Amino acid sequence: MSTLAVVGAGPQLGMSIARRFAREGFSVALLARSVEQLEKLAATLRDEGAEAGAFPADIRDADGLRTALAAAEERFGGVDVLEFSPAPSLADLRKQPLVDASEVTVESVLPEFDLYVRGGITAVRQVLPGMLSRGTGTIIFTTGAGSGPMIAPHVANVQIATGGLRNWALNLHASLAGRGVYVAHVALAAMIGQGGPDAEPDAIANAYWTLHTERAEPELVYHAMPENWQMGAVADKFVVD
Template sequence: MSTIAIVGAGPQLGRAIAHRFAREGFDVALIARSRTTLEKMVVELTETGVRAAAFPADVTDRPGLRDALAAAEDHFGTIDVLEYSPGPSPADFAARPIVEASQLTVESIVAEMEMYVYGGVTAVGQVLPGMLRRGRGTILATTGAGSGPMIVPEVANVQVATAGLRNFILNLHASVAERGVYAAHVALGAFIGQGSPKSEPDVIADAYWRLHQERSESELFYLDLPDDYVFEGVSPQFLSEGE
């Protein structure tokens, strides 16, 4: 039996990815800060016959995150797929635009670097040795599309950090692909559950399963934004072709 560990498992995309992989016979390890949210998802999964368990942890607590992933490995035997998609709660989020150079400071990116870069490196570092020993495994990391293909100065501090996670995953893919481990970054430009059918969590989750199965792309640009959504840097046509 294979196991997927979802770090940053929330009630929309994380839940949908859990159910999508569970339908393919995967056990599910759920990791996030909210024990209550995780336990609800565990109950929902186990009622359908899926082996699932919750391992509460904050991705900014690196020892705690390592312990949670180690506990998941002990519980299920292996972690065969890691999906890393942390996201700040509204209370955590503090946008820092670049209007003047002084508005983006070291202090304004510390929390985002902890969440995306340090947390991502920590999570991968916990599961990668086992994957390399077994000669197989999948690592998927999700950020907003502002990590690279889209430019949104209003949240520049977040983009500095998500771009770091993106670069790490792309370098990881280049380093381990020939050793049986597949790594890919998902740049997600969609209002999850608030737009067209393509923005529904279950539909997006299908793309994650396809990445795991096909193992051919190091990056997926998943774009589904309204026609009147304005951003600079890249045309919507280019992004659609990259999917």
């Protein structure tokens, strides 16, 4: 049985991705900070017939993230698909607010690098050796469309980090071509659950399954914004998972 690990799992998109892959026979490892929420999500998946486990970890804690992924690999026999989608909580945003491009400081960017870039590298370094040894694997990074395709200067401190993660994802796709491991970046221009059927988490999750199965393009820019959306009213991810 193949295994999906969702790093940054939440009750909306993360859960829909988990369900989509579980329907195809995947075991699911859920990783995020909230122990209570993870246990509830994993229990729901098990009630629905999936094999699922909760592995609490703070993405900014490299040792803790490695330990959680290692535990998932030990339980399920390896991670075949890694979906990396960190999202700041409202509490995070209160402590580390969004910063306009004209006001960016080194101090405002470093925590975002810890979350997106350091977290992404840590997660990949844990699972990639196993994928390469098996000759197959999928890695999908998720950020807001402000990581590159869209411009939103009011969240520049986040976008500096997500832009770096996107750049590395695209280069990793090229570096691993021909070695059995497929890498993709999803740029979400969507407010999940708002904006019509295409913005529903289950609809977005279908796009992740297509990426995994077709293994074609290095990037998907997913557009599903409400008609009268205001850029200043949403954060970099355009989503709260």
